[in-house]
Amino acid sequence: xxxxxxxxxxxxxxxxxxxxxxxxxxxxxxxxxxxxxxxxxxxxxxxxxxxxxxxxxxxxxxxxxxxxxxxxxxxxxxxxxxxxxxxxxxxxxxxxxxxxxxxxxxxxxxxxxxxxxxxxxxxxxxxxxxxxxxxxxxxxxxxxxxxxxxxxxxxxxxxxxxxxxxxxxxxxxxxxxxxxxxxxxxxxxxxxxxxxxxxxxxxxxxxxxxxxxxxxxxxxxxxxxxxxxxxxxxxxxxxxxxxxxxxxxxxxxxxxxxxxxxxxxxxxxxxxxxxxxxxxxxxxxxxxxxxxxxxxxxxxxxxxxxxxxxxxxxxxxxxxxxxxxxxxxxxxxxxxxxxxxxxxxxxxxxxxxxxxxxxxxxxxxxxxxxxxxxxxxxxxxxxxxxxxxxxxxxxxxxxxxxxxxxxxxxxxxxxxxxx
Amino acid sequence: xxxxxxxxxxxxxxxxxxxxxxxxxxxxxxxxxxxxxxxxxxxxxxxxxxxxxxxxxxxxxxxxxxxxxxxxxxxxxxxxxxxxxxxxxxxxxxxxxxxxxxxxxxxxxxxxxxxxxxxxxxxxxxxxxxxxxxxxxxxxxxxxxxxxxxxxxxxxxxxxxxxxxxxxxxxxxxxxxxxxxxxxxxxxxxxxxxxxxxxxxxxxxxxxxxxxxxxxxxxxxxxxxxxxxxxxxxxxxxxxxxxxxxxxxxxxxxxxxxxxxxxxxxxxxxxxxxxxxxxxxxxxxxxxxxxxxxxxxxxxxxxxxxxxxxxxxxxxxxxxxxxxxxxxxxxxxxxxxxxxxxxxxxxxxxxxxxxxxxxxxxxxxxxxxxxxxxxxxxxxxxxxxxxxxxxxxxxxxxxxxxxxxxxxxxxxxxxxxxx
Numbered sequence: 001x002x003x004x005x006x007x008x009x010x011x012x013x014x015x016x017x018x019x020x021x022x023x024x025x026x027x028x029x030x031x032x033x034x035x036x037x038x039x040x041x042x043x044x045x046x047x048x049x050x051x052x053x054x055x056x057x058x059x060x061x062x063x064x065x066x067x068x069x070x071x072x073x074x075x076x077x078x079x080x081x082x083x084x085x086x087x088x089x090x091x092x093x094x095x096x097x098x099x100x101x102x103x104x105x106x107x108x109x110x111x112x113x114x115x116x117x118x119x120x121x122x123x124x125x126x127x128x129x130x131x132x133x134x135x136x137x138x139x140x141x142x143x144x145x146x147x148x149x150x151x152x153x154x155x156x157x158x159x160x161x162x163x164x165x166x167x168x169x170x171x172x173x174x175x176x177x178x179x180x181x182x183x184x185x186x187x188x189x190x191x192x193x194x195x196x197x198x199x200x201x202x203x204x205x206x207x208x209x210x211x212x213x214x215x216x217x218x219x220x221x222x223x224x225x226x227x228x229x230x231x232x233x234x235x236x237x238x239x240x241x242x243x244x245x246x247x248x249x250x251x252x253x254x255x256x257x258x259x260x261x262x263x264x265x266x267x268x269x270x271x272x273x274x275x276x277x278x279x280x281x282x283x284x285x286x287x288x289x290x291x292x293x294x295x296x297x298x299x300x301x302x303x304x305x306x307x308x309x310x311x312x313x314x315x316x317x318x319x320x321x322x323x324x325x326x327x328x329x330x331x332x333x334x335x336x337x338x339x340x341x342x343x344x345x346x347x348x349x350x351x352x353x354x355x356x357x358x359x360x361x362x363x364x365x366x367x368x369x370x371x372x373x374x375x376x377x378x379x380x381x382x383x384x385x386x387x388x389x390x391x392x393x394x395x396x397x398x399x400x401x402x403x404x405x406x407x408x409x410x411x412x413x414x415x416x417x418x419x
Numbered sequence: 420x421x422x423x424x425x426x427x428x429x430x431x432x433x434x435x436x437x438x439x440x441x442x443x444x445x446x447x448x449x450x451x452x453x454x455x456x457x458x459x460x461x462x463x464x465x466x467x468x469x470x471x472x473x474x475x476x477x478x479x480x481x482x483x484x485x486x487x488x489x490x491x492x493x494x495x496x497x498x499x500x501x502x503x504x505x506x507x508x509x510x511x512x513x514x515x516x517x518x519x520x521x522x523x524x525x526x527x528x529x530x531x532x533x534x535x536x537x538x539x540x541x542x543x544x545x546x547x548x549x550x551x552x553x554x555x556x557x558x559x560x561x562x563x564x565x566x567x568x569x570x571x572x573x574x575x576x577x578x579x580x581x582x583x584x585x586x587x588x589x590x591x592x593x594x595x596x597x598x599x600x601x602x603x604x605x606x607x608x609x610x611x612x613x614x615x616x617x618x619x620x621x622x623x624x625x626x627x628x629x630x631x632x633x634x635x636x637x638x639x640x641x642x643x644x645x646x647x648x649x650x651x652x653x654x655x656x657x658x659x660x661x662x663x664x665x666x667x668x669x670x671x672x673x674x675x676x677x678x679x680x681x682x683x684x685x686x687x688x689x690x691x692x693x694x695x696x697x698x699x700x701x702x703x704x705x706x707x708x709x710x711x712x713x714x715x716x717x718x719x720x721x722x723x724x725x726x727x728x729x730x731x732x733x734x735x736x737x738x739x740x741x742x743x744x745x746x747x748x749x750x751x752x753x754x755x756x757x758x759x760x761x762x763x764x765x766x767x768x769x770x771x772x773x774x775x776x777x778x779x780x781x782x783x784x785x786x787x788x789x790x791x792x793x794x795x796x797x798x799x800x801x802x803x804x805x806x807x808x809x810x811x812x813x814x815x816x817x818x819x820x821x822x823x824x825x826x827x828x829x830x831x832x833x834x835x836x837x838x
Contacts, residue, residue: 010595013596014592014595014596016588044597044598045598047598071591072588072591072592073588073591073592073593073594073595073596074595074596075595076595077594077595077596077597077598078595078596078598079596079598079599080596080599081598161815161816164815164816165721165816165817166715166719168816168817168819169435169491169492169714169715169718169719169720169721169817169819170713170714170715170718172490172491172492172718172819173433173491173492173714173717173718174492174714175492175496176429176433176492176493176494176495176496176497177432177433177492177493177496177497177498177499178463178496179463179464179466179496179497179498179500180498180499185713185714203815203816204816274693289713289714290711290713291711291712291713291714291715292709292710292711293710293715294589294604294708294709294710295588295589295592295593295604295708295710296585296588296589296710296712298592299588299589299591299592300585300588301588302584302588302722303721303722305815307815382814382815384815385814385815385816386814386815387815388809388812388815390807390809393807395801395804395805396580396583396622396724396726396801396803396804396805396806396807397580397583397584397587397622397623397804398584398587398588400587400588400591
């Protein structure tokens with residue numbers, strides 16, 4: 001068998017450690033030149049595949065790969081493109097397979113979340129239909145931790161390490177300012193449908209009265225009266241409290257809090273955190289501060305989890321191993337072997353069992369009152385933030401890497417499609 | 420001369436390194452037992468002095484002082500209490516001097532910002548009026564960097580190290596998602612009247628097209644049309660851009676943007692960042708994300724600047740030195756001796772030259788177009804973020820320290836005053 005080229009593509013929202021998966025793919029592929037020729041990286045994911053915008057990673061030396069591994073975001077660019085249905089838009093797939101064939105690509109590694117696994121599945125199925133010899137393998141990545149069939153997803157551990165540290169730090173500040181009673185700190189975190197990130201903030205709590213004191217999850221309908229009573233309890237006890245709000249927190253009617261506030265004559269410029277902050281202020285008269293972590297939580301490579309970084313690398317390298325073993329139509333997955341000591345390995349799940357599905361926080365990870373996480377969650381989550389993978393610093397700031405690879409000269413005419 | 424006791428008090432808003440100043444005071448005082456008896460720390464600053472709530476720091480060993488130094492916020496508690504005028508409320512000062520006398524306190528070290536220096540000045544003056552032998556010395560602290568008479572203030576370097584790193588990280592994420600053009604990231608930072616924190620974000624920029632692309636300072640009236648045109652330029656060039664907004668950014672009429680938006684029938688739940696994000700979205704149709712760093716920026720001890728940490732310790736220790744030299748009515752100040760190599764030492768300024776004044780960003784630190792900082796600012800600011808003072812981690816999170824010192828038994832009747 002002669003070696004064929006591989007394509008690596010980053011897809012969907014970014015994480016602090018997705019480039020570690022790129023390193024895993026590139027470094028493991030180089031150990032098997034009999035199977036893998038060049039490793040191309042698509043510019044902006046699937047979009048680069050359609051546009052024939054490919055980088056050849058061959059010139060990257062060890063130092064550059066180290067820089068790549070320490071850099072957040074997607075070094076080769078990502079996109080949020082969903083492929084059309086193959087029967088509805090066959091020209092899109094004609095183009096895609098033309099590009100694969102033009103560059104003798106026999107392996108596609110798609111590094112993404114739920115939606116990207118659907119894209120991987122569509123390419124895999126169409127390859128079979130067309131009889132194009134291709135192994136499509138997914139590499140998981142998402143701060144949302146909502147891919148089914150895995151114990152956890154690379155990207156999540158670093159995000160919650162950053163969030164839990166931030167909750168702890170802001171709360172230490174709150175405590176020192178508590179001479180004037182009646183202060184509340186609200187922090188809004190990502191998570192539209194699943195509360196994994198909000199839940200992760202619970203790791204900051206190392207004793208029963210430590211922050212965060214309340215966590216509003218999308219999985220639990222917001223009961224305003226009960227919530228305000230609990231805020232009041234905590235302020236009565238400590239003089240202050242800290243509340244975590246998932247951006248997707250929703251009311252009993254199932255509508256997101258942030259959306260609800262845009263009704264009528266109000267202009268709502270903030271999100272769920274601002275809404276909750278406003279209600280605490282209006283109902284209880286407390287002084288409320290609100291932080292919105294937004295992209296910071298998924299890009300905070302300076303506080304990445306060493307465990308997460310190792311897992312991100314491992315799923316990339318394991319994808320190469322799976323390709324060597326002849327597998328296709330699967331995605332790699334972190335499987336937990338034991339809690340304490342924390343042991344894990346990389347297994348795989350069929351793409352069809354994963355694509356476009358979403359894993360909510362299981363009920364036993366939520367405390368009975370719905371306003372915090374359970375001990376079971378903390379036991380599960382704690383190993384994921386273990387260890388610090390601190391990047392290189394230059395002039396006082398993390399030094400991130402940007403490649404200057406040229407695009408591979410195109411062999412086809414420019415793509416005529418919209419996407 | 421027999422040794423007299425010292426009182427250390429934390430005052431105003433917190434920083435990531437204020438406890439390093441506490442360590443500087445405690446550690447330096449212990450070297451001079453002939454002069455300094457016990458070092459008391461007031462619980463919640465001046466409030467603890469009025470309430471006779473004092474901690475005796477004597478039991479703190481070396482390990483505990485190390486924990487103290489690595490912990491953000493004010494370990495002994497702070498407050499935002501302004502003392503009344505001595506002639507208007509002599510009872511408040513009666514109480515204050517009763518507490519000082521009851522515990523044989525001959526030295527007061529007040530660790531705070533502009534407002535706290537006014538408090539220090541009031542105590543100093545009243546001591547002279549009453550003939551109470553007391554040396555009052557200020558120890559500077561503020562993330563706002565707005566104390567006059569100093570080159571920089573402890574707390575500021577760590578805050579801008581965190582902010583510049585955050586801007587860089589979120590922007591790396593933005594760049595990787597730029598296949599869909601027209602995305603803007605807005606980050607709101609503290610600074611009501613002075614743009615020092617917003618300006619510090621400029622350190623993230625290591626080349627002419629690196630983020631942040633635009634910085635909205637309170638010192639420069641917001642010209643919406645010009646600003647939007649520049650956002651448009653950057654998006655045209657890169658497909659995206661990053662904008663820093665000081666919370667105190669204001670319009671040509673001098674009114675804060677955030678406040679302006681609460682007029683009429685609108686309810687504005689966000690601050691200046693949300694307002695700017697909303698205007699970009701409304702005028703240009705771009706997709707805008709907005710992060711609000713709030714307390715995170717002044718508590719992010721995990722990314723503290725080693726230079727800032729060293730300066731915070733040094734102003735504390737130097738205050739002890741000044742007390743030994745018989746000085747009073749002054750505040751310590753960081754003085755710069757040279758830019759490159761960066762050399763500094765601790766000097767002092769009379770309290771009267773500092774109290775209640777505010778130092779705005781000087782015009783030559785602002786770029787000519789008013790939408791960014793100058794090279795002179797970057798040269799000045801860069802050394803302040805140099806070096807990483809990483810705290811101890813336990814179970815994946817920074818391990819912060821909380822004392823369990825008992826309050827010193829009171830010798831007076833409880834305070835009858837409101838404050």
